[in-house]
Amino acid sequence: MSESNNKQSLIDWFGPIMALLGIFTTLVTFIGEANTIIATPEKLRAASMAGFFIFLMSILWIAFKSPKLKRKLRWPSLILLYLVTMLYAAWVGTWLCKQPLKVDSTEFPIEKGTVSAYLYQGIEEPGVDQGKGYMTVYSSLSEGGYHTAYDLYYQMGQDGEAYAGIALQFQEPQDLTAYNYIELTISFGDQQSRCELFIKDGFGGKNSVVLGDGKFVEAQREAQTVRIPLETYFPSISRKLVREIDLNVNNYLVTGDHSFRVSDIKFTK
Numbered sequence: 001m002s003e004s005n006n007k008q009s010l011i012d013w014f015g016p017i018m019a020l021l022g023i024f025t026t027l028v029t030f031i032g033e034a035n036t037i038i039a040t041p042e043k044l045r046a047a048s049m050a051g052f053f054i055f056l057m058s059i060l061w062i063a064f065k066s067p068k069l070k071r072k073l074r075w076p077s078l079i080l081l082y083l084v085t086m087l088y089a090a091w092v093g094t095w096l097c098k099q100p101l102k103v104d105s106t107e108f109p110i111e112k113g114t115v116s117a118y119l120y121q122g123i124e125e126p127g128v129d130q131g132k133g134y135m136t137v138y139s140s141l142s143e144g145g146y147h148t149a150y151d152l153y154y155q156m157g158q159d160g161e162a163y164a165g166i167a168l169q170f171q172e173p174q175d176l177t178a179y180n181y182i183e184l185t186i187s188f189g190d191q192q193s194r195c196e197l198f199i200k201d202g203f204g205g206k207n208s209v210v211l212g213d214g215k216f217v218e219a220q221r222e223a224q225t226v227r228i229p230l231e232t233y234f235p236s237i238s239r240k241l242v243r244e245i246d247l248n249v250n251n252y253l254v255t256g257d258h259s260f261r262v263s264d265i266k267f268t269k
Helices: 001-032 034-039 041-064 069-094
Strands: 107-109 115-121 131-141 143-155 163-174 182-189 195-201 206-211 224-229 242-250 256-268
Touching: 041 069, 115 131, 115 143, 131 163, 143 163, 143 242, 182 195, 242 256
Parallel strands: none
Antiparallel strands: 107 256, 115 163, 131 143, 143 256, 163 242, 182 224, 182 256, 195 206, 195 242
16 A cells, blocks of 8 residues: 555656756756857747746646646646746747847948839930840848848940949938948959949939949959948038939940849948
8 A cells, every 4th residue: 555655656746856857957958058049049939949848748747647736736737827828829929020120320221211223224225225234132131130132234335335233212312421431242243343333412412433343342253341431432422311322334344244243231330
């Protein structure tokens, strides 16, 4: 009889003991990797699911498997399970929500100002019979921030006037007086490719710099980040009323068929 009671007592306490061991192991692991887990949403979610599973199994054991404990703790434990499950389900629901764009006062991504992108090319202009362009835009949202890339494949003839480009026009002129640089990432299809970067204001002022000739960046296939001082290279524009950014090419810079990609355009302090 005594041996039977001991076995039953062991069965009664098996669930709580395993639950405590599981919770202790989870806590030790979480504390040891706290910085990594908190900083990585995927790891935090995985750790939370493991912890919830251990909690769920423990409550179900107490409520239905332990002959002694289930009489005393069944309903309190089930009520606790219900409340925790509701809270956990609400948190899990936030995983499916779109992450907000991170707001960083030290930089201004151009997409933050609502930008319209359109292609222009010489063959569409009266009196200009050369200059073709083909534009592709890639956009993604990662780590709470927008990432947009603009590809231009162009064909420049040797005779007469030829040009093509991508115009990035703000829906409303932007006051960018708080920023001192324009920064972007660029890659080229080949070593002969070029890109002329224009900034235009609402008063008709504009300045430009050429990218790919070695002054700021070489024409390479690998992506390179460029940071250009506005006061030095764009002195004629009013930073209080920035209207447009152009990614341009013409046959004074290069002829033939080439391409480039520009991404993550932003103004920085």
